[in-house]
Amino acid sequence: MQHDHTNLRVPGPTPVPEAVARAGAQPMVNHRGPEFAELMGEVLEQLKPFFGSRSEPLLLTGSGTGAQEAAVVNVLSPGDTVLSVTAGVFGDRFAAIAEAFGANVVRLQGEWGKAISAQEVGEAIENAGDVKAVLLTHNETSTGVTNDIAAIAAVIRRLVPDAVVLVDGVSSIGALPFELDEWDVDVAITGSQKAWMSPPGLAMVAVSERGWAAHRQATMPRFYWDFTKAQKNGEKRTTPFTPAVGVIRALQEALRLMHEETPEGVFARHRRIGAQLRDGLKALNFELFSDQVAASNTVTAVRIPPGMEASALIKNLRKRGIVVASGQDWLKGSVFRIGHMGFVRPEDIDGVLQGLEASVAARRLEAVV
Numbered sequence: 203m204q205h206d207h208t209n210l211r212v213p214g215p216t217p218v219p220e221a222v223a224r225a226g227a228q229p230m231v232n233h234r235g236p237e238f239a240e241l242m243g244e245v246l247e248q249l250k251p252f253f254g255s256r257s258e259p260l261l262l263t264g265s266g267t268g269a270q271e272a273a274v275v276n277v278l279s280p281g282d283t284v285l286s287v288t289a290g291v292f293g294d295r296f297a298a299i300a301e302a303f304g305a306n307v308v309r310l311q312g313e314w315g316k317a318i319s320a321q322e323v324g325e326a327i328e329n330a331g332d333v334k335a336v337l338l339t340h341n342e343t344s345t346g347v348t349n350d351i352a353a354i355a356a357v358i359r360r361l362v363p364d365a366v367v368l369v370d371g372v373s374s375i376g377a378l379p380f381e382l383d384e385w386d387v388d389v390a391i392t393g394s395q396k397a398w399m400s401p402p403g404l405a406m407v408a409v410s411e412r413g414w415a416a417h418r419q420a421t422m423p424r425f426y427w428d429f430t431k432a433q434k435n436g437e438k439r440t441t442p443f444t445p446a447v448g449v450i451r452a453l454q455e456a457l458r459l460m461h462e463e464t465p466e467g468v469f470a471r472h473r474r475i476g477a478q479l480r481d482g483l484k485a486l487n488f489e490l491f492s493d494q495v496a497a498s499n500t501v502t503a504v505r506i507p508p509g510m511e512a513s514a515l516i517k518n519l520r521k522r523g524i525v526v527a528s529g530q531d532w533l534k535g536s537v538f539r540i541g542h543m544g545f546v547r548p549e550d551i552d553g554v555l556q557g558l559e560a561s562v563a564a565r566r567l568e569a570v571v
């Protein structure tokens with residue numbers, strides 16, 4: 203059963219402010235009509251600063267995984283050598299998608315919990331041969347690590363200037379600074395249910411000039427995710443297929459709130475809240491999973507204390523109205539994850555820390571009795 207005031211602290215879907223929920227519940231409109239055109243125009247314009255791009259983003263109806271697939275199939279051809287830089291579940295998924303569509307995927311497998319350095323990427327490129335594309339994860343949600351995309355992209359540009367750089371920013375863009383134009387990244391993707399304080403259902407994608415040029419040459423099969431269709435329709439302020447109208451309405455309201463706070467204000471809040479959570483966890487003697495120099499300001503992975511069961515801790519928190527996520531893949535059972543992106547305030551983090559303190563105390567009490 204859900205608590206009355208659930209403190210939803212999974213790394214997506216994230217909580218939705220009341221005004222955003224109301225906006226999403228408005229009456230439907232024709233997605234080929236003037237109301238939708240106005241809505242879409244505003245959303246596209248308001249998204250741009252968060253991608254750090256002058257180019258117009260694409261709105262796709264689908265989840266983050268759909269956007270990963272869209273990024274791959276729109277700029278690559280079967281047989282292309284692709285360097286996949288991965289140190290977690292979502293980097294692995296990006297690689298698996300490229301492989302499923304026939305790319306020759308070479309993996310740079312980083313240690314989970316650590317950032318991957320630009321130097322390692324440079325070495326991997328030199329060993330991989332004719333690299334056509336590099337797949338990067340900005341924020342690895344399974345481990346709570348943020349990679350330095352600016353530094354990595356700079357090395358890629360120096361070594362393989364024509365390679366396309368695809369960045370999964372599903373759990374970063376909208377919460378952490380992202381500069382597609384300045385960093386010279388080619389395709390960046392994100393999802394409405396993460397930093398955007400909106401319900402799941404929308405993927406947003408930005409594409410550079412180099413990305414569009416690669417798209418025109420790319421031969422991987424695609425239909426639903428075709429960037430050309432999305433762009434041509436986008437120019438007319440509509441979408442090729444029926445979009446998630448309610449989610450776009452919600453996103454419009456969320457973007458208004460984000461611009462009211464200003465992008466810099468949003469990023470600064472995420473930095474403050476990330477530090478607040480990490481300091482609080484350390485004060486409670488919790489051990490953080492990731493290397494602290496690369497600690498994510500949107501999601502934190504925490505080791506389960508010795509003698510405690512992951513499922514019992516998660517259940518205990520849930521009873522207190524706090525919903526956190528379990529570890530993924532081989533980390534299941536040894537870590538739990540706390541989401542702190544989008545609609546998150548200091549008091550939400552205080553609530554999590556108090557819940558953790560009480561859960562640990564309850565556990566100690568059980569051990570005594």
Ligand SMILES: Cc1ncc(COP(=O)(O)O)c(C=O)c1O
Binds near residue numbers: 371
């Ligand atoms: C970095 C990253 N990439 C991709 C995805 C997949 O998104 P979805 O679950 O919306 O398909 C997620 C979801 O957590 C993510 O965090």
